[in-house]
Amino acid sequence: MEHGESFEQAAQREAAEELGVKQVELEPLWEAMADFLWGECTLRQQEQYFLLRFQPQEFAKEVPEVHRQENIVETRWWTIAELESSTELIFPEGLAKNLRNTLGRNGLW
Numbered sequence: 416m417e418h419g420e421s422f423e424q425a426a427q428r429e430a431a432e433e434l435g436v437k438q439v440e441l442e443p444l445w446e447a448m449a450d451f452l453w454g455e456c457t458l459r460q461q462e463q464y465f466l467l468r469f470q471p472q473e474f475a476k477e478v479p480e481v482h483r484q485e486n487i488v489e490t491r492w493w494t495i496a497e498l499e500s501s502t503e504l505i506f507p508e509g510l511a512k513n514l515r516n517t518l519g520r521n522g523l524w
Contacts, residue, residue: 422463433482435475441465446509452519456471462507466518 416425418421423441427521430436444464450457482490498511505512 423465426463426465426467433487435472435478436467436469439467440467441467445492445513449507464513478493 416422417428420428426441427439428469431440442465444466446464447459447462449462451460452458474490481487495514498505499516505511
């Protein structure tokens with residue numbers, strides 16, 4: 416997040432920068448706290464997750480450059496079933512389960 420941004424504003428900005436999606440509506444899903452190591456320091460991070468619905472599309476011409484600058488080496492659209500069956504390390508842990516539970520409970524599924 417940039418100084419002074421809300422979680423919603425940061426998510427909107429990231430959707431524009433990393434997906435090329437502008438003017439998207441966000442639906443709050445859940446919040447969490449995560450501890451992780453950064454060098455020799457343990458950091459606690461507040462996380463907020465949103466659902467955004469749009470049709471996957473070709474990235475805008477500026478998006479690949481943003482990915483290169485941020486060392487994003489691959490992008491991929493996943494279904495919840497693909498997340499559940501994957502043997503890859505996926506963060507946050509329990510993402511598929513949280514999505515199923517939250518979307519089902521809120522009638523968003």
